[in-house]
Amino acid sequence: MNQTNTIAPASLQGLVAIVTGGAKGIGLGIARELAQGGCRIALWDFDDAALGEAERTLSSEGADVTTFKVDVSSVDQVEAAVARLLASHARIDILVNNAGIGGDKLVSKMDLAFWSRVIEINLNSQFICSKAVLAQMAQNRFGRIINIGSRAWLGNRGQAAYSASKGAVVSLTRSLALEYARKGITVNAVAPGIVETPLFATLTEEVRQSLHKTVPMERIGQPQDIARAVRFFAEPGSSYVTGQLLYVCGGRSLGSPSV
Ligand SMILES: NC(=O)c1ccc[n+]([C@@H]2O[C@H](COP(=O)([O-])OP(=O)(O)OC[C@H]3O[C@@H](n4cnc5c(N)ncnc54)[C@H](O)[C@@H]3O)[C@@H](O)[C@H]2O)c1
Incomplete structure (x- = not known):
């Protein structure tokens, strides 16, 4: 019988969480939520100025936060950041693969370089960062990986590269979940x-209003909405949930908003 979960921590308190792309937007919201739960936060981002601002903001709110300037699509930079984090914090418990870029272009106007850049940042980075922490998590018999995908993986006109990258995130999540299911590590999206x-x-206000109308709940999501879902997957108590995709989209994944 597999007993790995019996040595899992009791709560988020003191756990070390990496949030990639954590300097702004959704990543910053996730970092804040995990910090409020008691995690020690490592913010990874390649935007130096935004990292500094995020660190000041979170620290002023009482968070234990360390920042690393990292391009998460670089194996060397990610491995160096993992080594530095292990040297200072001794463990890595949670990885939130959040860093990503948009990529709006019709296929007819898209070249391979554009396509590859979106795949490299949105997909390859999740493989690179996960691989860099998994051995350590497996050694501790505990880990939580949460991959940020997008509702757009269902397909969007003008977003072939972006939606393909996010679709592959779902497949990566499911496969990693299976590979690490017996090691106390859950992988969700x-x-x-x-x-x-x-x-x-x-x-523009006009575009914002038109986007509102595509959401059945008729409101735009806030970073905190996403952060709460991430926190659920990150909690040690969510140990029997793996390989799952949770939509946080105000019902937009259900299809027509005219309900
Ligand atoms: N905002 C949305 O409406 C939305 C919807 C669906 C999914 N998402 C996903 O949520 C995630 C966060 O999006 P956001 O809207 O907060 O974006 P954002 O642009 O506000 O923040 C993304 C952060 O990632 C960082 N980043 C990008 N590439 C990086 C790299 N190679 N290395 C290190 N850092 C990098 C950026 O500097 C930035 O701080 C992305 O994966 C995105 O695809 C966003």
């Missing part, structure tokens, strides 16, 4: 719908 991040704020 969250699929946000439209979320109010700095990017959303740059849209």
